[in-house]
Amino acid sequence: MEKFTALTGIAAPMPLVNIDTDMIIPKQFLKTIARTGLxxxxxxxxxxxxxxxxxxxxxxxxxxxxHxxxxxxxxxxxxxxxxEHAPWALLDFGIRCVIATSFADIFYNNCFKNGILPIVLPKDVVDDLMADARKGANARISVDLAAQTVTASDGQVxxxxxxxHRKHCLLNGLDDIGLTMEKAASIDAYEAKAATLRPWA
Incomplete structure (x- = not known):
């Protein structure tokens, strides 16, 4: 999984509530198990x-x-x-961060597992960022995960x-498999010991 540390980019305003996963990626595109192409x-x-x-x-x-x-x-x-195709589609398009007042729990969790940072902010802040995004491509928003800040184009932070834990995983590009592989030495040691103690297994 690609690391997420900091991002400065174009923010697209989507002032809609209850954007569901079928709107994000309609059901007819769920046949693939590939994370690319959506x-x-x-x-x-x-x-x-x-x-x-x-x-x-x-x-x-x-x-x-x-872009x-x-x-x-x-x-x-x-x-x-x-x-899970919903965050796959966002990421494949190029979206690395979604800012909203709230997220559905499963989607929120799936974002972290796929390298997308979902940020929850109060409505007045989201309204300010929405207005900033409406300025177009020259009004870029910066997101710093390490500092846990969003900076608007006018400098407001x-x-x-x-x-x-989720922050650690994004900063280091660790999905569930990556987290497991962090323990590879311990797993190898356990399997070697188990093979000695139970050679018949």
Missing amino acids: GKNLFDEMRYTQDGAEIADFVLNQPAYR AEILVAGDNFGCGSSR FAFEVDG
């Missing part, structure tokens, strides 16, 4: 017409936000079914909370 279908039903043409006024189709790395969204982001 970015083109991110927010598919909001981005494209039924014949595949881009919907010009959807934020990620606008020139200023085609957005941060989403600023409304309350309860990632609700709905527990599909907002602190956020994050669980220490």
Whole structure:
């Protein structure tokens, strides 16, 4: 998993509440078990017409936000079914951070396991960042995970909370497999001892 330490990038404003996982990646794209290739279908039903043409006024189709790395969204982001394809699609598009007033629990957990930083901030702060994001590509937002801060384009700094273990995993690029491999020496020692004590096993 790619490390997340600090990020300065374009933030796309999505002032919608209850953006669910089916909106993020519709069910017809869940057949794959690959984590790549889903970015083109991110927010598919909001981005494209039924014949595949881009919907010009959807934020990620606008020139200023085609390379957005941060989403600023409304309350309860990632609700709905527990599909891990949702963070896969966001990450494949290029989104590394989502800022909202709240997240659905399973989606929130899946973000950390896939290298995306979900940040919870009070509504007034999210409103400020939403307004900042509306300024376009020249108004870049900075996120510093080590310092636990979000800095708006005008220099305002907002602190956020994050669980220490999850922070450690993101800073070091550790998913569940990576965490296990941190204990590889202990696992090897245990297996060697077990083989000696139970050679028949």
